Amino acid sequence: MTPIEKTIISLDWMTIALFMSLVVLALGKYLYHKKFLNFIILPFNDKYILLHNKKGQFSHWFHLLLTLFQLINLSLFLFLIMKSFALLPKEGSLITYFIILGFIALFELTKFLLQMFTGFVFNNLELVSGLIFSKISYLNYSSIITCIANVLLIYITTDSKTTIYVAFALILIINAIGIAKLLKNYQKALFPYFMYFILYLCALEIAPLVLIGSYLKG
Template sequence: MMEPVEKTIISIDWMTVMLFISLVVLALGKYLYHKKFLNFIILPFNDKYILLHNKKGQFSHWFHLLLTLFQLINLSLFLYLVLRTFSLLPDGEPLTIYFILLGFLALFELVKFLVQMFTGYVFNNTVVISGLIFSKISYLNYSSIVILLTNILLIYITTNSKTAIYTAILCVALINGIGVAKLLKNYQKALFPYFVYFILYLCALEIAPLVLIGSYLKG
């Protein structure tokens, strides 16, 4: 006699909704600011977007805000999927956990942004620092396109694939590595007097969080 086996079905409806919202945000940015979007989409291969739009008020421009929202939605979903894949999700409603991750990530990026701007104020070099921040956020926003594609794979095609996660992390690191290399090239003269402080800044605000996350996943 066959015994009934309980089958757990994980709802992906809310994930679909979040992916749809992020695509709407991206499409809205493309529709409203078509020229900016065309410059943005070739960012790793051409610095035209950074050179043309790196000016006063760039952080409050709607195109930049839309791309940052797109990044936050997808990066939070990616973190959720990573935690699920490595069986590290805390107990609770999946959507609630996702919004906690989204809120934490948004708060983290906001605090980091304020600390960076304060650093520029302390060194009396706000213009250069704001340019550096804009460049880094732009490359992070660009890499969120890769994260979007990975989210789609992890949700609908290769569920719980660690290979997809590692590949996505490698691609994101490569894209942002290109950004850092171009950033150092473009601002080498301005950064030279503060080189030691710049290295300390990278260790404290850029590398340390990644090390902590990696250690958490490994544990």
């Protein structure tokens, strides 16, 4: 019988990461209960976007807490995907998680700054801010799915590719709803720049998801 080496990754730090993210979400719900109630029905009702899409929305603590919740869970979800597809190094799993977390945070921050700079250059900062806030809000909402998927992948359906694919599909659906509603709400303002908007979606929004999906399929 040939012995098979099996790397066991500690669940302790993943449990802590999940717990911290839930604390962040609970803190947002406790401190900003009305905002949270509007946020939790976001895919079915645009009240959250319409009420809170105003100057200073990006620096509001509720938005920052939700974004932190998203970063923690999205990074953990990507880590678990790598683990399920045997793409992780044998050691340094916590370090790998922090690398993923840092990369995603840097990517989102860089994209945000580039988008705001573009809005400033074309003297359309208010419109661009509204678009960005809408997209980030739906991305933050989809992090609820990643949180549930993380719990399943860590404790119940360990390394289940089915769980990953279902979660990934739900994330795509939620963000697709966000884009559809965004187009509906801003159709008059976006019409003169429709081609640029489509190019933007393909380059910065859809392309990363397609690359991830192709990578998982391969």
